[in-house]
Amino acid sequence: MWGDKRYHTLNYELRKEFGQKVMKLSLDGGFTCPNRDGTLGNRGCIFCGEEGSGEFSGSRTLSIEGQIEEQRKLLSKKWKTDKYIAYFQNFTNTYSTYEDLKEKYYAALSHKGVVGLAIATRPDCLSEEVLELLSELNEKTYLWIELGLQTIHERTAKFIRRAYPLKVYDEAIEELQKRNIRVVTHLIFGLPGESKEEILDSVRYVANTKTWGVKFHLLYIQKGTDLYEYYLKNPFPVFSRDEYISLVADGLELLPGDMVVHRVTGDGKKDLLFEPRWSLDKLRVLSGIDKELKRRNSYQGLKY
Template sequence: MNDKRYNLFSSHLKALFGGRVHKISVDAGLSCPNRGATRLRPGCLFCDPGGSGAVGIARGAQVAEQIEQGKEVMRRKYKAQRFIAYFQPFSNTAAPVDDLRRLYDEALGVEDVVGLAVGTRPDCCPPEVFELLAEYHRRTYFWLELGLQSIHDRTLEFLRRGHDYACFREAFARAREQGLNVCVHVILGLPGESREDMLATADEMARLQVDGIKIHLLHVLDGTPLGELYRRGEIAVLSQDDYVQLVTDFIARLHPRTLVQRLTGDGPRDRLLAPRWSLKKWEVINAIDDALKQRNMRQGSDCRLS
């Protein structure tokens, strides 16, 4: 643990590598089965047309070039010494194995890159891909990042995710069989979900003892189907205080060994419709830290495992 009262991923990296390690987001040029090969179908309700994490990526450049540009930024802003290549937008296992190997090898060939993180969907991981990912797990520091968002099938259907929770469970089990580190992405504040629904997702993540978790705030971007619903007044977003208290309860229910990789989400300023308070990211994180202290809670303090 650390003074943050949760198992902070950056502290884990610093202890493991002996210095600052930062992720650099990379666009592999791949697509998503929920959007079509040309990326033109609307896909999930909340998805940015450019894919998640599209801001700041040198789109169209080779993988190595993207990483070199990212290294300059991370060294200047954070004094980073080593880097993890994070294949982030769209589904980064949606290609033939030979193509994936070429992309991953190009990233690992860049100086000071000490690991890989591969983001994808649970319905995008056939057996041959898991075998490939297991090779990289043996070769380097490696994370598989799986987008789940919610354990509730009615929510996944509303979001047009194109998979159910059983599909995630199958992918998660296969990843565990290969010994992979798995970081699960969830979203808090999804339409139709109660506080109890969202905390049930936390309880299930604790039961699975996931290796890592990214907690995202539902934020609404212009140009997305969710944005249209918001403009018509058909959905609402959480207040900052409600979100802070919810995250505090969520953290307390997680397994104490799970690495917390994210506590909130923010979108590009020029396209963010709501909530605008999410732009003050560090203010939100500090409020979560304060709430944990005020409520005398920490990660795992309310874990519901029998």
């Protein structure tokens, strides 16, 4: 058991590490993405909105320091803490020059109370130079890198226009783990054409890569994305709340107990989210997962 949960949450892990609540501050480093700027593609992944992958991050019109201050003030109404992880969330946060990356990462780290860095990126955007910079940061602070894998199935990867094969993810994991850098893998549940067993195959795969953490996302069909246009023309089945809860419980059972679960459901933007609307009631999903694990008398790692 991990505190009051039957799975190993990030909250539990950070409290253990820092002895108190630690908040993530979501930043927009002003980067773009090779899957959007024409290098690999122009339209990005099929589910990715105009604002990129971090719709709740700070505003790119502000400096890194300005965003940290803004986010800190915003969250201080809800949480009393003075320790933060600066989270470079939006678009591809290792996709720039070495100097630019270094300046932005260190600007975040220099802010009072920032005890760690989280950097979301693509596994094909980790050059030797970037890996060395990450390695240097890893010596100085609590660092983790987030990789958007979403699925291990090449057929689905092609459909969602991920624009890299599974092999690239494997190589990135190897390079990062060689440098003792924590890695968090993102998976999406509910991608069109994937059976529940195929989704769980992706979970098993990630469980075996022994990455430090994992994020389970529910597929959101958001207005303004290509996925939304596709769904209007080719409606595909989306999970009900109960189906999703049951699948997350199945997934948690397959993970090793020491893998940190960063997320089991997301925050869709109310005005943009088309389906599944039930996901807006996040607390109900979270308590549903707790109840389901309890009903099964189960926990993370039971079937690992």
